[in-house]
Amino acid sequence: MYCDYHTHTPLCLHASGTPQEYVQSAVRAGLREYGVSDHAPMPGEPFDDWRMKQADMPAYLDWIAEARELAAPHGLTIRAALECDWFPGIEPWIEHLQRLYEWDYLIGSVHYLGEKEEFDNPYKMDFWNRTDVEDAWTQYWERFRDMAASGLFQIMGHADLIKKFGFRPSGDLRHYYEPALEAMRKSGACLELNTAGWHNKCAEQYPDAQLLKMAADMGIPLTISSDAHSPENIGRDFDRAADLARRSGFKQTASFHAGLMELSPLP
Template sequence: MYCDYHTHTPLCLHASGTPQEYVQSAVRAGLREYGISDHAPMPSEPFDDWRMKQADMPAYLDWLAEARELAAPHGLTVRTALECDWFPGIEPWIEHLRSLHGWDYLIGSVHYLGEKEEFDNPYKMDFWNRTAVEDAWTQYWERYRDMAASGLFQIMGHADLIKKFGFRPAGDLRPYYEPALEAIRESGACLELNTAGWRNKCAEQYPDAQFLNMAAEMGIPLTISSDAHKPEDVGRDFEQAAELARQAGFRHLATFNAGRMELFPLPGA
């Protein structure tokens, strides 16, 4: 049985479904834990059109409470979280978000470069028309390394999201990966194997097999997640992801409760 810790709600404005539909999907998928981790608000608003606003937080807490109530008769554990975007200097805001609720974990993600450049938005592909792939990758991985080094997050979200549209530098990618992996290991955070990449143009999980192999060699913990934005994607492609994890050398997956991580055996390992 798996835990799916990266899922969303309609409050982020680009997801669909009710608490009941998500819980039912998690039960059908045979999950042991269903984690809700919608896109966290940002300090300045309006910021973008695909995240919760600050005023939505009470409604989000109500959504979490309803999901827990619906899940209880099925023996399904619901975990509560936020997916937080990383920017230089964002640390005080993350601490503020942490104080709003007794979250089980926080996911750290990088969706923006520069001041406010969206590199993974299909409606803003002009970024890739005016940005060299090597420059984007360099900035992305520097930002990802700094996010991991902050120690503010339990889970490192979709590590190589920068490849979403298939743009990669030529040659060995290890120099991009190694500093970020060192920071993840030093922080004690968990890496996410995110199946959503199979549903995007890159047609590959996040992160790639090389990154997974390096993480396993370094003893970094792992969790598998769907990044579901609709109920039917909860737990999607987990057996395929688990096989990749086993091939990389992982033997356990991580679970979270009130910020504390524990490991359980990876099924089939």
Template structure:
């Protein structure tokens, strides 16, 4: 089973489970490697209520060590963080990268700027801000942010590339007009994308990203990982067999293994 590199810990305040439970689930699923990549702090101050604080980094490292101790020689454990792309975050991301010997950093867009930082994938906005927004405009701003993130060169993996569709909001027409510039930027960056299975359990009822995006990424020579985005042990490697079929249909024959920024490949 492919490695699962995008999983969380209770430090993000919206996940639950002990490290031993996550490791047992990963071993039972038969994943090649298990990666821990919780929501990174965005600075020294409180930013929102769904990520760890900077002061909790020692707790994160302790959680990782418990996971490694429980895994022993049964399963390789990789360590990363999921970092939010926000205006002016570059210096902070560089500081985070230097704080630990990460195997990878995941870059994700959970916020877009509409005069203020809007966490568009937060369910609290479904009946309010989303209902008042022009979907075309929101998508334009989301993909502009995603391209800027790719252009930064700061990340090893790009998370859930079309998260903007989470609640089922899509503009009219051929959406490849959004995908193609993003794929070009990602290909230029040399980073990896993830096929994130969590989307099958959200209102959009579809993996992130759409199969059209995956096909463009494959044609662009972009490497792939498959991720569960697990927030509970029961979600580790969830739907990976289905994801493998989607990846193969898009033309992928292998996924990537990451260790200290170096890549190896395993067949799907």
């Protein structure tokens, strides 16, 4: 049975659904664990228009508590988490978030380059009209490497999100991937196979097959997640993802409780 650890709630302002709807969908999908991991608040509010605010944290914890109550009769385990954005110098803020609750895991993600450039926002495509693709990829993977090396996160979210709209440098991409994967190997962070990419412009899971194979060869652990922003997307394409994971060389998936990782055979 699968665990879906990357999901959202309406508190992030770009997702929909109730705790009951998400739990029902997770039960229908046959999940063993459903992790709630909405976009964490950032300092300097308003930071953007697609994440929880600091004042929303009590409502978020209530949302998780309601999901747990609804899930209990079904034998479904609810995990509590946050998806945290990485910026240079953000470490004290992440440590502050860690202290707010007994999270089961934190997902680290890179959604911004430069000072505050959104590269994956479909409403801000002007970024790609004025950006050199190789420069953007270099900066993205440097940030991803630093995030992985920080040791602050259990899961590295949608590793090659930078390709979301299909913009990639030419040639072999391994020199972007290798430093980030080595940082993950040293810190013990887990790679996420995120199925949402199949439904975006890149039409490919995050991360690509080459990076998945490299990660498997290095012994980096794996989770499979949907990045669901609505209940019907919980557990989406997990059998397809598991088949890809096996072909890439993975034999196990990771689960988390109170920050600790446990490995189980791929379903």
